[in-house]
Amino acid sequence: MALNQYLILSAFLFCTGVYGVLARRNGVLVLLSVELMLNAVNINLVAFAAFTKQISGQVFALFVITIAAAEVGVGLAIVLLIYRNMHSPDLDRVDQLKG
Amino acid sequence: MLSNAWLIPLIPAVGFVLILFFGKHLPRKGSEIAITTVGASFVLACIVLIQWIQRVNDHDGGGALRGFGRAVLPAGEGGLTAVDHSFTWWQNGAVRFGVGTHLDGLAVMMLFMVTFVSLLVHVYSTTYMEGDRRYTHYFALLNLFTASMLLLVVADNTLELLIGWELVGFCSFALIGHWWEEKPNSDAAVKAFLTTRVGDVGLMIGIIVLFFAAGSFDIATINAKALGGDISHTLLLVSASCLLIGIIGKSGQFPLHTWLPDAMAGPTPVSALIHAATMVVAGVYLGARLYPVFFRGFSIGDGGLNAMALIGGVTIIIGAVLAFVQRDIKKVLAYSTISQLGYMVMALGVGAWVAAIFHLFTHAFFKALLFLGAGSVSHSGSHHSFDMKSDMGGLRKYMPVTFVTFVIGSLALAGIFPLAGFWSKDEILVTAGDAGFTAFLVVGLFGAFLTAAYMTRCVYLTFFGEFRGHGEPHESPPTLTVPLVLLSVMSIAAGFLNAEAFGIENFREWFEGAVALPPLRHPSFNSLMAVVSVTVAVIGIGIAAYLWFQREELGPFRNLTQRNAAARAGYRFLENKYYLDDLYDNVIVGGIKGPIARASYWVNQHVIDGVVNAIGRGTAAAARETYDVIDQKVVDGAVNGLAETTGETGGLLRYIQSGRVQRYALTLFAAVGALSLALWLVY
Numbered sequence: 001m002a003l004n005q006y007l008i009l010s011a012f013l014f015c016t017g018v019y020g021v022l023a024r025r026n027g028v029l030v031l032l033s034v035e036l037m038l039n040a041v042n043i044n045l046v047a048f049a050a051f052t053k054q055i056s057g058q059v060f061a062l063f064v065i066t067i068a069a070a071e072v073g074v075g076l077a078i079v080l081l082i083y084r085n086m087h088s089p090d091l092d093r094v095d096q097l098k099g
Numbered sequence: 100m101l102s103n104a105w106l107i108p109l110i111p112a113v114g115f116v117l118i119l120f121f122g123k124h125l126p127r128k129g130s131e132i133a134i135t136t137v138g139a140s141f142v143l144a145c146i147v148l149i150q151w152i153q154r155v156n157d158h159d160g161g162g163a164l165r166g167f168g169r170a171v172l173p174a175g176e177g178g179l180t181a182v183d184h185s186f187t188w189w190q191n192g193a194v195r196f197g198v199g200t201h202l203d204g205l206a207v208m209m210l211f212m213v214t215f216v217s218l219l220v221h222v223y224s225t226t227y228m229e230g231d232r233r234y235t236h237y238f239a240l241l242n243l244f245t246a247s248m249l250l251l252v253v254a255d256n257t258l259e260l261l262i263g264w265e266l267v268g269f270c271s272f273a274l275i276g277h278w279w280e281e282k283p284n285s286d287a288a289v290k291a292f293l294t295t296r297v298g299d300v301g302l303m304i305g306i307i308v309l310f311f312a313a314g315s316f317d318i319a320t321i322n323a324k325a326l327g328g329d330i331s332h333t334l335l336l337v338s339a340s341c342l343l344i345g346i347i348g349k350s351g352q353f354p355l356h357t358w359l360p361d362a363m364a365g366p367t368p369v370s371a372l373i374h375a376a377t378m379v380v381a382g383v384y385l386g387a388r389l390y391p392v393f394f395r396g397f398s399i400g401d402g403g404l405n406a407m408a409l410i411g412g413v414t415i416i417i418g419a420v421l422a423f424v425q426r427d428i429k430k431v432l433a434y435s436t437i438s439q440l441g442y443m444v445m446a447l448g449v450g451a452w453v454a455a456i457f458h459l460f461t462h463a464f465f466k467a468l469l470f471l472g473a474g475s476v477s478h479s480g481s482h483h484s485f486d487m488k489s490d491m492g493g494l495r496k497y498m499p500v501t502f503v504t505f506v507i508g509s510l511a512l513a514g515i516f517p518l519a520g521f522w523s524k525d526e527i528l529v530t531a532g533d534a535g536f537t538a539f540l541v542v543g544l545f546g547a548f549l550t551a552a553y554m555t556r557c558v559y560l561t562f563f564g565e566f567r568g569h570g571e572p573h574e575s576p577p578t579l580t581v582p583l584v585l586l587s588v589m590s591i592a593a594g595f596l597n598a599e600a601f602g603i604e605n606f607r608e609w610f611e612g613a614v615a616l617p618p619l620r621h622p623s624f625n626s627l628m629a630v631v632s633v634t635v636a637v638i639g640i641g642i643a644a645y646l647w648f649q650r651e652e653l654g655p656f657r658n659l660t661q662r663n664a665a666a667r668a669g670y671r672f673l674e675n676k677y678y679l680d681d682l683y684d685n686v687i688v689g690g691i692k693g694p695i696a697r698a699s700y701w702v703n704q705h706v707i708d709g710v711v712n713a714i715g716r717g718t719a720a721a722a723r724e725t726y727d728v729i730d731q732k733v734v735d736g737a738v739n740g741l742a743e744t745t746g747e748t749g750g751l752l753r754y755i756q757s758g759r760v761q762r763y764a765l766t767l768f769a770a771v772g773a774l775s776l777a778l779w780l781v782y
Contacts, residue, residue: 018768021761021764022761022764022765022768023761030761091759091760091761092759092761094758094759094760095757095758095759096758097756097758
């Protein structure tokens with residue numbers, strides 16, 4: 001398989017993630033979209049590792065997975081607190097920082 | 100003790116402070132402090148006097164040469180030297196301002212005389228002022244006065260002398276106005292203060308001129324330079340003339356004598372102490388202190404007319420004549436004081452230095468005696484009135500001690516042999532005649548005649564005839580009579596200190612010693628002159644006594660003023676005191692006051708107010724302009740503009756601060772996209 005196919009898949013997944021981050025109202029879904037973006041990056045890293053026969057890409061991918069797990073932990077905690085305070089997971093209502 | 104004479108003025112000064120702070124709480128309201136401190140000063144002054152006399156005697160070999168008319172050698176040429184004790188107050192370049200004491204014969208004599216009279220007056224006052232509402236205050240000021248007078252006496256430089264001079268002037272002011280609730284008293288106080296101030300200006304200018312002429316404030320230096328011819332005659336004449344104005348003001352000389360009779364508004368002991376015995380002789384003391392300046396300045400040694408003798412001579416007659424028309428016993432004595440001070444100034448003016456201070460010495464005793472006698476009369480005989488014609492008369496029966504002492508004082512004043520006034524007055528006349536001042540000799544004799552006559556009138560009106568007052572006259576208590584007796588003893592005895600007829604010249608030997616003096620004439624006793632002066636005085640007494648005693652109320656002169664227009668005019672002229680007060684009040688003061696006030700008002704209204712108003716209007720206009728243009732437009736404009744700009748910018752910027760996370764993320768991704776696009780385009 002050529003490298004391009006992995007890259008296209010990865011680009012597609014990333015764009016899906018970006019769309020989800022920008023367009024979704026629900027905080028949980030935004031977090032899921034962030035996961036999509038991270039995994040798109042992981043695909044890229046693994047693909048390039050296989051392509052260049054170097055192990056460091058896979059090591060990076062493992063780090064990203066680890067960090068992503070931590071990020072989800074923090075992110076879900078934030079979303080839970082938003083829900084408790086606002087009685088809804090809607091991110092549009094969290095705009096107290098507006099100027 | 101001679102070098103520690105500074106204690107003598109210091110003790111009453113400390114007493115003054117103590118009385119002010121603690122006097123009211125003491126059982127005798129502060130008078131005990133006053134008497135103690137002045138008594139201590141008197142004791143010290145006596146010690147100083149005795150030590151001084153010993154010093155003089157040691158110097159001329161136990162007085163073996165006494166009485167031979169031996170000239171006293173001037174200080175610095177093997178003669179007796181003064182005792183100086185001085186320290187530097189402050190120094191400015193080469194000019195030294197010292198504080199210290201300069202003790203010579205003159206100062207020693209004054210120390211004794213001032214403390215003696217002051218002590219007696221203090222004792223007298225405890226009874227005379229009893230129950231007064233400002234009793235403590237009175238004694239405090241009396242003490243301050245004594246301290247100031249003693250400071251003036253011991254001063255070794257002209258500045259220190261000036262301080263004492265002004266302080267006695269102030270005390271005089273405060274004590275004349277002691278009963279200031281009554282307007283005439285406070286008026287008299289102000290008049291005394293302002294009139295003597297006129298003289299003080301002269302004194303101050305004189306001191307300044309002397310300082311620049313001699314390069315020092317030191318009295319001994321000034322005298323030495325004046326004697327040594329180091330100062331030009333013109334400068335000496337100028338400074339002597341200025342100092343003479345000071346003497347005229349302080350010692351009640353014509354034409355500034357008008358304050359002294361009014362000063363009788365004060366309590367009688369004050370009149371005795373200040374306005375007869377001590378303060379008013381400060382002027383004469385100044386003349387004696389700086390005698391070389393006057394002697395050289397007025398060329399007294401050359402004979403001929405000089406301002407000092409002239410002023411003195413005029414004052415003798417002016418004062419004596421006015422004493423005839425007074426109803427108030429104290430005013431008679433006041434005019435008599437003026438007249439006697441005239442003798443002293445005239446004596447200085449004719450070169451009779453010793454005679455002048457001898458007369459000063461004797462006059463202090465008999466004039467204090469007369470004043471205290473008058474006080475005794477008013478205290479116990481006439482219900483606090485001093486009017487001889489309406490409240491006195493016939494008091495000799497009720498007040499024998501006062502009567503006898505008063506008569507002794509009057510005879511001493513009139514110059515009857517052998518009382519004190521005879522010796523001193525006689526010496527003045529002899530010296531005047533000897534130095535060729537015949538005119539002043541005649542004036543002095545005429546003055547003696549007038550003195551004898553007006554004192555006879557005064558004694559007659561007070562003590563003879565029928566009692567015209569009301570109430571029960573009685574003799575005064577011992578606190579009043581004991582000082583009278585002591586003073587009358589002095590009035591008899593003091594003259595014998597210099598009784599030249601008996602070859603006694605102690606006074607001259609003791610008190611001329613160490614004083615810087617020009618060569619003076621010391622004429623020997625002239626028995627003809629003595630006979631003439633006593634005869635003149637006896638004639639004065641005789642005529643006055645004939646008029647009042649024999650022919651009851653003036654005899655042929657009775658009602659003369661009603662019958663004769665010329666006599667009436669003369670009487671009115673005297674009654675109005677030569678119109679001098681009118682001259683001062685209406686012509687000089689009024690003439691200066693009115694136009695100056697009008698001119699000042701005009702200047703105030705037109706110039707000062709105009710300037711102020713113009714400045715005000717200009718300031719207001721400038722302020723308005725500032726407000727309109729600078730404040731409103733520039734400052735406010737800048738501030739508002741800044742605020743508006745900031746607001747508008749903020750309004751624009753707030754759109755990017757929506758607070759929505761997803762918008763921020765969109766911006767982020769858009770930026771990343773845009774930058775990536777740019778990167779891609781560039782490469």
